[in-house]
Every structure is written in C-alpha cells, then in structure tokens.
Amino acid sequence: MLRYVKQAGLIGLLAAVAQTASAFSLGGPIANGADSYQLPVIGYGLPGDINAPKNIGEGYRRNTPVMYYSFDKSFLTFFGSNGVAAVDGAYAILNGLTNVSSYSSDLFAEFPLETRRLNYTAQALNLLDLRSATLHLMVEQLGLTEPVRRIWNIHDRDPGTECPFTATYKIVKRNLDPIASALNQQQYSSYVNGTLYSYQIYEFCSGPTTLADAVEFSVDPLANQYSSVADRFLSYGTFYTGLTRDDVGGLRHLLRAKNYNVEEAGSGTFQFVTNATPQVLRTSDYGALLAASKTNTAAQLQALFPGLVVLDNDQLANPPYKLSVTTNFIYTFKGFSYSKSVVLTTNFVLVYDHTFGNVLPYKTNSSSVVTYQTITYGAEPTAPVGSPSHLKVKYNTVKLNNVPSGDFILLDAATCASPHIIAQLSSVTAVTNPIAGPLVTLSGDPPTNGFSGQIYTNLFNSSSGASGSFYVTYFTNHQLLVYNVTCPTNTVAMRQGIERIQFVRRDFDSLIGSFFYSVTNDYPLYALKNNAVQSQQIRRVVSAPDFLFTATDEDSANNIATRSISFNQNNIGAGLAGPGTIDPGTVFNINKSPYLGNSWGIPTNYSRVIGNESTQSSTNAHWGSFDGTTNDPVVYPNGTSLASLENMLLIQISPASLPDAVNGTLYLSTLTVNGGVAPYTWSLSPGSAGLPGGLQLNPDSTGLTCDLSSVFTADGTLSVNDLLPATYDFSIRVLDSTSRFVDIPYSLTVGASTP
Numbered sequence: 001m002l003r004y005v006k007q008a009g010l011i012g013l014l015a016a017v018a019q020t021a022s023a024f025s026l027g028g029p030i031a032n033g034a035d036s037y038q039l040p041v042i043g044y045g046l047p048g049d050i051n052a053p054k055n056i057g058e059g060y061r062r063n064t065p066v067m068y069y070s071f072d073k074s075f076l077t078f079f080g081s082n083g084v085a086a087v088d089g090a091y092a093i094l095n096g097l098t099n100v101s102s103y104s105s106d107l108f109a110e111f112p113l114e115t116r117r118l119n120y121t122a123q124a125l126n127l128l129d130l131r132s133a134t135l136h137l138m139v140e141q142l143g144l145t146e147p148v149r150r151i152w153n154i155h156d157r158d159p160g161t162e163c164p165f166t167a168t169y170k171i172v173k174r175n176l177d178p179i180a181s182a183l184n185q186q187q188y189s190s191y192v193n194g195t196l197y198s199y200q201i202y203e204f205c206s207g208p209t210t211l212a213d214a215v216e217f218s219v220d221p222l223a224n225q226y227s228s229v230a231d232r233f234l235s236y237g238t239f240y241t242g243l244t245r246d247d248v249g250g251l252r253h254l255l256r257a258k259n260y261n262v263e264e265a266g267s268g269t270f271q272f273v274t275n276a277t278p279q280v281l282r283t284s285d286y287g288a289l290l291a292a293s294k295t296n297t298a299a300q301l302q303a304l305f306p307g308l309v310v311l312d313n314d315q316l317a318n319p320p321y322k323l324s325v326t327t328n329f330i331y332t333f334k335g336f337s338y339s340k341s342v343v344l345t346t347n348f349v350l351v352y353d354h355t356f357g358n359v360l361p362y363k364t365n366s367s368s369v370v371t372y373q374t375i376t377y378g379a380e381p382t383a384p385v386g387s388p389s390h391l392k393v394k395y396n397t398v399k400l401n402n403v404p405s406g407d408f409i410l411l412d413a414a415t416c417a418s419p420h421i422i423a424q425l426s427s428v429t430a431v432t433n434p435i436a437g438p439l440v441t442l443s444g445d446p447p448t449n450g451f452s453g454q455i456y457t458n459l460f461n462s463s464s465g466a467s468g469s470f471y472v473t474y475f476t477n478h479q480l481l482v483y484n485v486t487c488p489t490n491t492v493a494m495r496q497g498i499e500r501i502q503f504v505r506r507d508f509d510s511l512i513g514s515f516f517y518s519v520t521n522d523y524p525l526y527a528l529k530n531n532a533v534q535s536q537q538i539r540r541v542v543s544a545p546d547f548l549f550t551a552t553d554e555d556s557a558n559n560i561a562t563r564s565i566s567f568n569q570n571n572i573g574a575g576l577a578g579p580g581t582i583d584p585g586t587v588f589n590i591n592k593s594p595y596l597g598n599s600w601g602i603p604t605n606y607s608r609v610i611g612n613e614s615t616q617s618s619t620n621a622h623w624g625s626f627d628g629t630t631n632d633p634v635v636y637p638n639g640t641s642l643a644s645l646e647n648m649l650l651i652q653i654s655p656a657s658l659p660d661a662v663n664g665t666l667y668l669s670t671l672t673v674n675g676g677v678a679p680y681t682w683s684l685s686p687g688s689a690g691l692p693g694g695l696q697l698n699p700d701s702t703g704l705t706c707d708l709s710s711v712f713t714a715d716g717t718l719s720v721n722d723l724l725p726a727t728y729d730f731s732i733r734v735l736d737s738t739s740r741f742v743d744i745p746y747s748l749t750v751g752a753s754t755p
Helices: 004-021 073-095 120-124 130-142 247-255 286-295 296-302 639-648
Strands: 025-028 052-054 066-071 116-118 127-129 151-160 166-174 195-204 211-218 238-240 261-264 268-276 279-282 324-326 330-332 336-339 343-345 359-365 368-378 390-400 404-410 420-434 440-445 452-456 467-483 492-495 502-505 517-529 532-542 548-554 561-563 566-568 581-584 586-591 594-597 617-618 623-624 649-656 668-675 681-684 695-699 705-711 724-736 739-749
Touching: 004 195, 025 247, 066 073, 066 517, 073 130, 073 502, 073 548, 073 639, 073 739, 127 130, 127 238, 130 561, 151 211, 151 420, 261 581, 279 404, 286 296, 286 359, 286 404, 286 467, 343 517, 359 467, 368 502, 390 623, 404 467, 404 561, 639 739, 649 724, 649 739, 681 695
Parallel strands: 066 502, 066 548, 127 623, 548 586
Antiparallel strands: 025 052, 116 238, 151 166, 195 211, 261 492, 268 532, 279 467, 324 343, 330 336, 359 404, 368 390, 368 467, 420 467, 440 452, 440 467, 492 517, 517 532, 561 586, 566 581, 594 617, 649 668, 668 705, 681 724, 695 705, 724 739
C-alpha cells in the first residue's frame, strides 16, 4: 500500500513540475509607468537592450494581421539573393504558425523544447546564421524578451555606504508559465523549456556608478540552456530549425482572442462606422449629370447639382473642341419659298473630364431606352378623297448603346465609403424633347402642295399639315433610406488578440530601388462592447515597409545588429506599465563590417614595429547561411550571390517557395522564368545539395517552365519515396542565352505518408 501512495505522490510531483517547466517573458518599454525603477544600475536598459520585462497583464503586442517586410539597397548589395532567401526563411517559420488558440494547452504535441543545431564547418569559420538572427529579432518585435535573463530581476537595491558589503535587494520574477496555473500556484516560473534556473547577484563596483544584476544559471549544468529563440543571439555555427514551445507559448499569451486590451487600431488605419440614423434621399438623373459634366466647369456643375463635390480643377479632356457642319436646305411653306445657303462652321467646345468625390450611382445602365414620337396631321392614305385630316401619332422605342442612364445620390461630405441603402418608393419621369433642339423635321404629301425640310418648332402648325418628331427619355426617381458610413482614424476600443500574423515580402519599385508602392489592406478587428463581441472593419494604408532590413558599418564588434521598436503607451492603465501595442515601422541595421584585430608591441629600444598579416586575428563573427546538411555554408558577401541578385533585376523565377511533399504521393511544382533571353537552362546550383530522393527537374523545350516532379518508381507509380520526414535545402540555377544566371535557394518539407 505504501508503494502505491509513493507512486501517487511521485506522479503528482511530476505533474506539478511539468506545469511549471516552461516560461516566457513579456517585453515593453524600459522604465515606464509603474516600472520606473528599471534603471541601468540594477540591470535594465544596458547596451543593446530595446525592451524590459513586464508583469502579467502588462505586455505589448502587435494588432496588425498582415505586415510587410523589405530590403534597402545597402542590404541587397552586401548580402545578395542568398541573404534575401535567409530572411524569407525566417518569416516562413513565423508564417507557419496558425491561430495560436488552436494549439494544445501544453504545446507538447506541436513544438519541441530545443530547436538549436550545430554546423561544425560554420562554427570553425566564426559564422552567425542570418536566418536565425532574423528569427530572434522578429520574436522580440512580437512582444517577447529574454526569458532566462528575466526570471529574476532586482526591483530595489540599497547599496549602503560601501559597495557591496551592506547592500540589500528586493527581487521580483517576470517569467510567466504559458500554461494556466492552479489557484494554489503562482503563474511565475523558474523554468524555460524544461530547464530549471536559479540566480546569483553580481555587484560591479568599479566605474562611475555601481552596477548590480541578478544573473541566472542552470541548476543542472548539463541541461540545455538558453534554448528559447527569444533569449539571445546564437553562438558561432548554431542555427534554429524553428520556434520552441516557450516561444509559441509567449506568442499565444499575447495574440490569443481571449486577451482583451484597450488599444488603438494603429497609424494609417481608419474604421468604417455605419451611422445608426438614416437620411431620406431622392435620386437624381445620372445621364443628365454625365452629359452636363462634359461641357460645364466645376462651378457650373455645382450650381446645377447642389452639394456635388468635384475633386479636379476643371481638367480639360483631349481634344478640347469638336467640328460641326451645317448643310443648306430649301423648303416651301404655304406658297412661300425659303432657302438657306451652305454653312460650314467650326465650333470650339471645351470638353471637361471631371472627377467627383461624392457621387454614388444607384441603379445605372451603360445604355438608354428612348421612344421616338412622330406626330402627323392629315388624312389616312386609304381614305376617300375629301376625307377630313386629323392628328396621327406613331411611337418607335429604340436602345441607345454607350449612352448611360440611371440615377445617383450625392453622399454626405463626411461619408468615406458606400453607405447602406434601403429602397422605399420609386416613380418614373418621362421627358419629351424636340429632335435637334429647336428644330423639327417637317414633311407633307404631295410635296408640291405641302412642304419639306426643317423648320423651327414655333412654325409648327397642325393646320398646315406639318408633322413633328420628338424623343422621350425616361428617368426613375427613387426615394431611399441611406445609412452613411464615416471613417474615424486610429480608433480605440477594447479589442481581442488577432490570433496570428502573416508577413509578406514586398520589394521596392525594383529589387534595389527606393520607391515603395502603397498597399491597402481591409481586415476585421473584434472589440468588446456592451458585453458582446463586435466586428470592426478596418482599412490600413501601408506607405512604407513595416520591417526594413538595412546593412550598416557598426563600430562595436559585439553589436551585430541594431534595431528600433515603437511601443504605444497611450492606453496603459493607471498605475501600470502596460498593456500597450507595438506600432509598425521597424528598421533592422545588420552590421556588415566585421573587423580583423591587429596589435603589436613596442620594443625597449623604441624602434618602430608595424603589425602585419601574421599578427592579425579575427575577433568577431561573420555572417553566413547554413543548415544541418552537408552543404558548404554561404558566407557574406560573396560574388555569386551578388551576381545572382543583379541578374534578378532582369530574370525572375516563381514561385518563391515550394509546396510541401508527402512520401508515397505524387509531387509536382512548376517553376517559371520571367525576363532574360530564351532559351534557358535549368540545373542545380554549383555546390548545392542534390534534390530529395524521387524528384527531378523536367524543363520544357524552351526552358520557360520547369517541373520539379516525381520520377517513376519500380512499381510504375509517381511518388516521393524513402525520405525521412524533414526539410531539405537545395538551390536551383537558371541560365539564359546571354550567360546571365539566377540561383534560387529552396527548402522542401517532406512529411510522412498517411498511415
């Protein structure tokens, strides 16, 4: 019986340990709000720090579901196409996350505790992995800070009169378990990815100010330490294969839908808000507006259509005139002859091209329906001689193509989008117009006793036997209930987390250009109002990259990358240090200038001694790209990658990434060339690893496309076979007829076949 009690107790202990075997730390502005104690003398805001730990409920997060990254010329001309591919690889890992609330509660099934691997060749070359560094920088930008360093922190210190002999300290924990703790347990944790840490306080008494810090160490010196991607930059030759359990736990805490914070929608955003009180409006003639807009200035149009907003400044269309010709005609009327000479006139008519700001077509058509009405006075042709004359009316309805018709409403000046409209009443208005303006066509029978030609309408007289032709246009007038839409900018609300963020690469006007074309995104944010979750439609206009990668020369060998971050503290709670948001507009300055140290001594005879290459030593890291394969590392800068980048200005290969493959199933991905000069040659890049087993390149006759596809197996099937589930890296080269080439690094993930 005692044995079972001990086993039950051990199981309970293991469960308690597992509950606290992971943790993350929230990042936010240094020494803000209630955290004003966070000063450099006790370990905050040290060189390289851009954030500081925040307590539970006071974290800072992103609330933009689609964000854009790009590269400037300094980055591209140093790192080349392989550097771009390395950064793309980091974002591909982040894009691989789905809605964070969809994962299991403990995340054990989806994410490992350790994702670091070692490439010994890269280690010997003092190489830092660019993709892994980017991944670390982005996790920091999403709201996390170093979880091991921030398990224990000094809150207050009384150094006494002598440092450090009489110092006393107040220690706080800022590491949070991603798994909800029980009522009898704190949410703070001393573990990161299963490794238990303790701390020692170090006092550094030299210098102008004393410095103290609580420095963490692993209780088990053989355990995996600093395993979280959020923790720190990697050492030489080390790279990440993905995010760890605690990284995703921290992102889930910030981005989950049930995490409600009062926050702004962000700069460059506005919200579509529908007014609750409708306006009653009647529509106007759309065809009349279009016709009038051709020959009237903005001021004249606004007089004809009160409330019309004209955005242009009387822009003239091309050409601004038209030629009209009037021919002669002769007609007789009651024995009198009238004649006109030939007239050739050139009428210069200004034709305008207007842009309207508040015209909303309601029910329109690209054509019009017109009824022609002909009125004739006389006897019926088959009537006996001497029969009395009478009026005869004939109708002919025709369709006029390219003559728009319909109706429109003028939106309120404050309206920024199409309103919600409810139709109420409608009525049809018919307008009768004489043909050719003031002139009508007249005819008579017989011609010798009648008349022919054209005559002004004021000469029309039914007793003369004349006939007149008119056309009738139709316009349907609608009475509408209109709910206008306004667009307040950067609105504030109690909003949910957005669950996931997608990162999209968007280059400048060319790969090494400088003009960024604006992007417009529409997306919902969900806010809590009156105890109910409401969808808010947001539009964001992106006029600059959210994350811009540059390459600069830094003075410090330890400063391998500097970066900016914009914490929005406008809505933090009273007496708190958060929560808040992280606004777009981050610049990553990657240090491209590693140096070679050189020192020499001065002999006692003071003769001059100059250092040379033999006394030179490499004292800091170089950038590279590498993985767990036997491929040689890519080092930066290199001529091949730069040449490939230059050629990419003319030769583009798509797609940028490959779909996943599954063992035992057909695989096909078609690669396409744009630009360059045909014919093209496809091959693996020099030094590239081979294609995963069961795949081959099959270009078409011109080389414009190339299928990366399965090969036939012994049993006649097409499949990817005998591959361990893993990600395989290789590079494909396309060579055009002028000897320009582009190398495209690809990663292909092969999954296990479905049992």
